[in-house]
Amino acid sequence: MSRPQVKQERQSQAVHDAAIRAREDLPLALIDGTMRTIGIDEIPDGVLVVDAEGRIVAVNSVIGNLFGYRDDELIGEAVELLVPERFGNHKKIRRRFQVRPHEKPMGRVQEIFGRHKEGHEIPVDMWLRPMGADGTMVCFVRDISDHVRLSDEIRKASYLDVVTGTRNRRAFNEDLDRILKTMAPESNGTGVAIFDIDHFKDINDSLGHHSGDRLLMEFCERLGEILRPDMRLYRIGGDEFALILPDCPDHVTAQEFVNTAIRFIRRPFMIEGHRIGIGCSAGIVHAPTDGKTAQDLVSNADLALYEAKSIRGTSSVFTPHLRAAVEDRFSLVSQLRAAVEEGQFELHYQPQVDIGSGAIAGAEALLRWRHPVRGLLQPGQFIEVLTNNEVSIDVGRWTLFEACQQAASWQVKADRPVRVAVNLFPWQVRTRRFFDDVREAVANAGLGAHLLELELTENTIIDSSEDFIKILTQVREQGVGVALDDFGTGFASLNSLTRFPIDTIKIDRSFVRDVGSGKGNWPILRMMPKLARDLGMTTVAEGVETAEDAMMIQHFGFDTGQGYYWGKPVPADEFVAMLQNGGSDKPSGEPREIKPVRISALEEIVKRRFPMYG
Template sequence: MSSMMPPEGNPSTDEQIIFQQEYQRVCQRTDRLIALAMCLQWPAVVLAAFFISPRTWNGNVGVLHPHITAAIWLGGLITVLPVLLSYLHPGKRSTRHAIAACQMLMSALIIHITGGRIESHFHVFGSLAFLAFYLDWQIIITATVVTLLDHLLMGLYAPELIFGSSIGSEWRLLEHVLWVVFCDAFLITSCIQSLRGLREAAHRDAEQKVLIHHAYHDALTGMGNRLLAHQELTTLLETPSSRTGFALLAIDLDRFKEVNDSFGHKVGDDLLIQVGERLRPLIRRKDTLVRMGGDEFVVILENCPDEAEAAAIAGRILESVNMPFYIGSHVVGVGASIGICLYPTGAGDVSELFHHADLALYKVKERGRNDYFFFDEEMRAEVMRQLQFEDRVRLAVHDGLFTVHYQPIVNSEGTLIGFEALLRWTDPVLGVVPPNAFIPVAERCGLIVPLGKWVLEQACLEAAGWQSSAGGGVKISVNVSPVQLTSPDFVTIVTETLANTGLRPELLDLELTESVLVEHGGRSAEAMQQLRALGVRLSIDDFGTGYSSLSYLRDLPVHRLKIDRSFVRDIVHSEAGRALIESMIEMGRTLKLQVLAEGVETAEQFEILRAAGCDEIQGFITSKAIPAAQAQGMVDHRRLLSSGQRAVAAKSAGEKEVVAA
């Protein structure tokens, strides 16, 4: 095996190569066939001389007839040369001409020792027909010239025979020449037709070769494709020698999407071509390099029984890909993540090999990319656990096993002003599953959009009821995933939900993380502007844990900052923690934003935050997240919590719970 098959050439060039190869095989085969025939003709000539010569002996005992001597020595000399040439220089043009000449000399020898019998002349026609197997009309011409010269030297074409009184002999000799010429014309025509057929076959083979090349090779880079990789791995698995081990490297370029988005697909294609050019010299000649599609490559390393050699090649690949790529006027920097699966320890068939290499590749990306990782059995077990958990999440979405609970939000005086809608899941098998466990899975599996839409509808429906019973209404906060915000129909979903539930837009607060604001830039900003135009309020959730920046806070249409619970935890006993949270509250005031503190659990924390000017409070100090019915009761009372009540509420909240981002 090799890194790739021979590159695709010009079809006409391929046709010529195939024709020459096939014609060479025809000539070599004919060389040996005629050499073998001459080895059989030699003893036949000797026997003919013995039985057909007028006198077997010349009258002297022990002395052979001259015809027998000629048959032995001349026949031997004529036979030895073709035999040597057919094995020393088979298929060469000079060999063909020499063999043709010797074959016709053998015919002349037979005619001579038989006394010119008419039936022996047919050996000439048979020899010419035999030489036609070369499919070379020039060989026929050479054979004819040798025949005519030989007959002339033997005196068969002497002038007295032509102009003498023996008209019958003259006519037989002229007839012989005419038959030779006729035979030549027939054989030359046959050779030309056979050559034409051979060229047509070569043309078909060349076209088939091009089709096969396209089927097994990538059109952009010229290297092998997924089909070739599958074929090579199948061959390795079926080869006993592969039991010593081989390795499969799954390579994925890091930041390739950013290159395509920033510089365009033309630069991206040129980058893929350059990556292929860099990878080829890094692997051995017997190894295979293919492009699986997109920015994914695969390297198959033969005779690689341990991790050391695979790791060495993977390291060279990383080092090479990490060097800058110069594409036109652009300098492009990418990295690579490599997942490695070893055989026979890693898998039993081709699909498992690919799957396990992909699992190792996924592990590299989880750990930060630009590295390589080997598949092992623990990874298999972990993946199986993840797949089973994903199945439980899918089933819960399908069967409607999720519920929405509501955690109260109060102002600095302890008055209820709203709730945050929090998703909860109690699985029949797994029990209570925290949101930080199932939300990432729902995002990865593409379930977060329908699930988020359902939560939004449920929360708005409940808040619409509170709107009536609470007079002025109670705000409802709903977390929005980055996947939801950047989906093209999210604004439409929010608009339709408000219209269907009758909730006033100003009572809906959508909570966004800092990361989505920075990473998704323009798309997020456009959606946020449209939502603000509807009258919907926007909050930055978990403020301080991401990319806190005055620039995006100034430019984006947000109304509220939600300080993450991690900053609230130490404000009672840490002066630095208290100073930090006070500066964050001051930042919010400067930007004319409301500030909410999450995770407030004690009266001391509440008082510190209120003294610092925090507008809103959320946490166990008021209540844990509660079902909709209990939330309705809290709305009905609109209770104002005193310091003592807040302490009791915090104590009764029990264990801490994790709130989904």
């Protein structure tokens, strides 16, 4: 035998001897610190023994099953045979560990990947331990494929919405954040739209949550029909969805697509046999124009959505003035809270006059805010913000109790019953205690229930549920009147007049303005008193400012009038003086002079301008 052959033979014999020793007598002390020994095949995990040169000198049967090799295919081979090629520095790190194991350059326990004989990677946990002082080490290997697969499934599920199957808020935030961080300065940018389904609560309340969930699924499926491959839809809340529009140059491009989507959604859905028509509103932002972080973009998109929802069924693009408006609104909300605590609100009363007799039949209680810095504020300066905030619950409750107390005092100062009309806030009527509040306010004041009238706006009843209709019916059964305020300005249909328990229709001032000069909406004003009488209701015309207006609404058949002609809203003590003066707002009690109006002449004007109504 030549010298090289002898050397090779000796090396092979040494590897064989080491393998025999490792297989027959692996110290258990490597595991639990005892001096007992066990056979290598008795260990449930895979075991590799690697010598100082990195050659495999012993394996157990688990290793062969895990990596797809026979034992004789592994013994004597470099351990890098079982390492994926992408870990090119493995040999260097392994040698460093063998020389200085206590510095733990590879760590004692690691989650890494091994390479199967067929080439695919296997996720494994590996535990390294030196075996003597000559650099030999033992590797314990455990297959964690099931664990990794389960972890991947859990991770994927954590990014999906369970109802619609679309990606969720967490995915949206991370995806948007990643897009913004990788967006090149010269790129077109990215559009983001936040959608909100209009009146979705009504679907859940009337048809149940199962139908609501079905509608959400079909909403996503329908939008999916028009989305480009690079667009992604996310469900980020109950009925809120987000859409990322990559490669979007500006707001106009984003809004064109969003408006197309909104029109597409308007087509009726068939949900469990029900034909359902819905709309949606959307707020739109563009990056980097409207923000460079996901948080800024979402915040600004929410502001644009808020503006769109004030109209519904449309989209709105973020502009900087929206941010300033919101900051002002938040400041105003804080001041409103303080106003409640400090009793800064007061009520003024505007007379409602019986058209036939000219006597004051009642008054509408109107809210005023005596601001400590700005003085007495009219409703137009704060009522919109108050209406859309839960602070209105406390303000509305105070208004109800205060107005009832005032009305009770009127009854002993007037020679006839005088009712009071109180406006209700949407937040107020949806509280559980609303019905009890009405009963308590009337009882505490000692006021007859028939002398209280509750005024609801069209938009309030549109957003109401069947439960609210039942409560309103119970209130009416107590003798309290219910009026539909500002009729003709909101979204209510004529069907609302029969669906809701209403006693009185109040025609908005926009229909009455200048009716005495022939410029008012005569067709509507002619129709409404007759319609109300047919439905068993009474009518109130708001915004009567001249004697001519008063004469015309009397001619059309209205029951009650309200407006500056009879009196502006005044504090409670001044209204009492009006009652005692026989309905006049003059201190002397001198009656108003109403000049006769030639009705026929006015009708002639209308006939000439609107022949179809002659």
